[in-house]
């Protein structure tokens with residue numbers, strides 16, 4: 001299977017990050033991951049003070065790209081800025097997701113490895129459903145593998 005990552009996967013750890021708009025959800029995500037028995041690394045931010053989403057998306061995406069984390073979860077106001085930044089990194093397939101169905105398909109068809117959530121657009125109950133679906137859904141492979149491989153060969157990312 002073609003996986004363009006800087007290193008092979010070393011862990012099942014989850015990298016998480018948020019800007020000020022996503023900070024409160026990030027703290028709740030930590031509780032959720034603990035309750036699921038999952039390990040995580042928190043790349044900040046650590047308060048609701050205004051900050052810049054690319055800083056956090058960059059560190060989380062680097063961690064996944066390097067094989068230090070299996071998945072990344074990013075939260076900003078919309079999820080959009082986080083996904084844009086994360087997708088500039090080698091081997092990253094980030095999806096900004098607002099429904100359980102999209103979370104499922106992002107894993108099954110796109111083998112998405114970074115989930116971006118918009119705290120200003122998505123209720124916490126919905127975010128929780130999106131996260132648990134994303135983390136429990138397997139990539140289908142088959143024809144989707146060929147398409148996922150092309151994402152990386154055609155973009156050299």
Ligand code: RB5
Nearest residue numbers: 021076077078080081082
């Ligand atoms: C911050 O105000 C907001 O722009 C940011 O959280 C995010 O939504 C960007 O995509």
